[in-house]
Amino acid sequence: MGVVNDARAADRAPKQDRSRATRQRLLEAxxxxxxxxxxxxxTVSVVAERAGVSRGAAQHHFPTREDLFTAAVEYVAEQRSHALRALFPQGAADRAELVAAVVDLYTGPLFRAALHLWVAASHEEQLGPRVTELEARVGRETHRLTVELLGADETRPGVRETVQGFLDMARGLGLANLLTDDRARRERVVAQWTRVLDRELR
Amino acid sequence: MGVVNDARAADRAPKQDRSRATRQRLLEAxxxxxxxxxxxxxTVSVVAERAGVSRGAAQHHFPTREDLFTAAVEYVAEQRSHALRALFPQGAADRAELVAAVVDLYTGPLFRAALHLWVAASHEEQLGPRVTELEARVGRETHRLTVELLGADETRPGVRETVQGFLDMARGLGLANLLTDDRARRERVVAQWTRVLDRELR
Structure with a gap:
């Protein structure tokens, strides 16, 4: 009996790994x-094809289009948070580097994807409540992480709002980068606002 | 002759007024x-119906869908600029009031409309270059007006980037308001950043 169970468990493990890998490919696609x-x-079909997965397998993982895309934005947001934390394992030694890394969260394909999802959610009924909830969750997590990495003391009056305003600015910089390569202007703005943040958080 | 010409001119004037009024109704719709x-x-049809104008008349004013919607965003942006300037005819006496009014530019239907247009332009070929150009023009005008109303001295190092970062923050606050009523949080952020701007621009 024990031998049979062990063999089944061994058989299950790679199956779970394959399933997880498929899921991950779908989310990234x-x-x-x-x-x-x-x-x-x-659409689910376009993503399945891009991920090299059958449409049926895609629907096994994500029954609806809304499931797939909200899960995808959440998954990639979590990956980005982990990556940001990994960049600064002891907190941020250099505040300018950290500020630039946080702003980078808003200028890549993840922000672009999230933006499309938000905008669609503003007039698609099935998407609205799910994306609102997702946005709140990802927003809270990004805020928490930024406060921690900046070493900001939120018990001091104004500090919480200073960090929030900085994250709003990062989001606005992401939007300004949607149609044009805004890097040169952005670097100047970020350099100046790093000085401002330094003074405010001191 | 003079009488006939005068009569024709008198006839043309209300016609031009009507045409201008139709155009305006289409842009607002x-x-x-x-x-x-x-x-x-x-679509042009949906807008024509909303404006109470025939589809043919709408197409006389705006031959393509792209013409109509880029003209509409530009027109309303200009209206908003005029309204902002009219609010502060002698420049801004109270900086907090001005900051709030600028942020308001990014939380109403105009920003929402512009956002939809930008996002569509990021993957619609016919729209891309036109919206990019429009965004640059409106962005420059908003920057110029904000500098003027804030009484900011852009010859001082960092001032230009401070104002730019503030406008990026306003844009980010607009985005945060897309799916939820973010007013309470926004007011706290704006109050704090008005203090920051005050210190930076002094």
């Missing part, structure tokens, strides 16, 4: 697809 | 439609 084609161009 | 339904839901 979904974010890339959203970023490039927007919500109207992003 | 187009922005409202974009804000509510997004780019996919916004």
């Amino acid at each position: 979904a974010v890339a697809c959203l970023a490039e084609r927007g919500w109207t161009g992003s | 187009a922005v409202a439609c974009l804000a509510e339904r997004g780019w996919t839901g916004s």
